[in-house]
Structures are given as C-alpha cells and as structure tokens.
Amino acid sequence: MTSPADRLQAVRARIAAAARAAGRDPATVSLLAVSKTWPAGAVRELAALGQGDFGENRAQELIGKAAELADLPLRWHFVGQLQRNKAAGVARLGAVVHSVDRMSLARALARVGTEAGRPVEVFLQVDLGGPEGELAVRGGADPADVPALADAVAAEEGVVLRGLMAVAPRGTEPGPAFARLAALAERVRRDHPGARELSAGMSADLEEAIAAGSTLVRVGTALAGVRPLPSREDESHPSHGSQQPG
Known part of the structure; x- marks a missing residue:
C-alpha cells in the first residue's frame, strides 16, 4: 500500500510528464482532488501535503465536509449533477460548479x-456522447448548443464563465473526444476570452486530456486507492449511475 504522499506525488508527476510531452508548462495544469466518499480526515491529510482544491458530487456531502474542514483554506468544486433546489447551498460556499448544462441552473446560481x-x-458541461448505439449517460449540453449557452451564461451578472468541462465517453479512445472538446473550447474563447479553462481528464485518461489542452484534471481513484466507502458512482455524476472512478 502506498501512502497519500506517494500517490499525490505520482499523480503530480504524471501531470508534469503529460504537460511536457504536449509542449506545455506543467504549471498550466491544475489538479482537482475528487474527494467524494472520503472522510474529512483524508482531505485534511492531502491538504497538509499542499493540495488545496477538492471536488464533490453530492451537495449534502460537500456542505457537510466543507463545514467540518472550515479551518482549512480549501477551494471547493462541485462536479456532480446539480439540482436547482440545491444550487443555493453549493453556491453559498463559493464552490466552483463544473456541471452547468442548462440556463435554468445558471440562473439559479446567478441569483445566489x-x-x-x-x-x-462555473464551467459548462459538454456531452461528448458515447460509442455508436450507446446513449450518452454522463450528462451535459449538446455541443451544438454550447456556444449559445455560453453567450447566455456570460450575460448573467451573478456568474463567471470559466470554461468547459466534459467526461470522455466510455468504451472508446478518449483522444478524439477530447480533441472535439478542445475545438469547441477554442470557439467559446473567441467570443468569451475569459473562459480559458478546460476541465477534462481523470485518473485513466488525464494524459490524453492534457495533450488536448486540459487546464484542470479531476482525479479521485489515483489519489485515494481503494475508496474509503464502496461506490458505483462516477466522479462527475451520481445520478447517471455510470462511470468511472477517476
């Protein structure tokens, strides 16, 4: 069994190597530790090692964990599907929301x-689809609708558009999907220069995501090893009952 320090060092080394292989400065890629199901003590341990950004995919878990760790200068992110009636609790924490895929949610966050x-x-989540014949179950807006959604979100005074977020389809090589995402992100940046970030890549595919231009990778499994609690849910979307671990 490796220690948390060893796992964190290994993930950081993977990020740095992937960035250099893509001709990028490793400092341009941030690590988001997806801490769903972790006890607060595990977050505290990684925070002591210098990790400051943590992501949750359930509003109740995020709110409770943030309260328990309020003595630490952590930056919280919400990476799950967010219901409008829970948006206020997440937004009041100052959490970055990675999964905005409709204007009703954007407006709820903007009000807060x-x-x-x-x-x-906020990040706009893009639906990258899935293998032929498989329904896209990871959530997100249709890529064709993203430019108009970006325009509408950017016009809301209570939110700041940071960029796009997506999860690679299951069962296919992630590179082509990330390339499509990168092209869409570049189109959005032309109209909204401040939306420069790209939240893409998890434990299994962070190298491909960084090669495509990801500026933030969401990693859980490679940092935690075996989850502290059993979970069949994905680092990004509990309600889709799908994927990963990251």
Missing part, C-alpha cells in the same frame, strides 16, 4: 451570486 455580491464561477 448576485445576492451574495460574489459571482459563482
């Missing part, structure tokens, strides 16, 4: 950001 005087930072 406006009331708090602190805009909510």
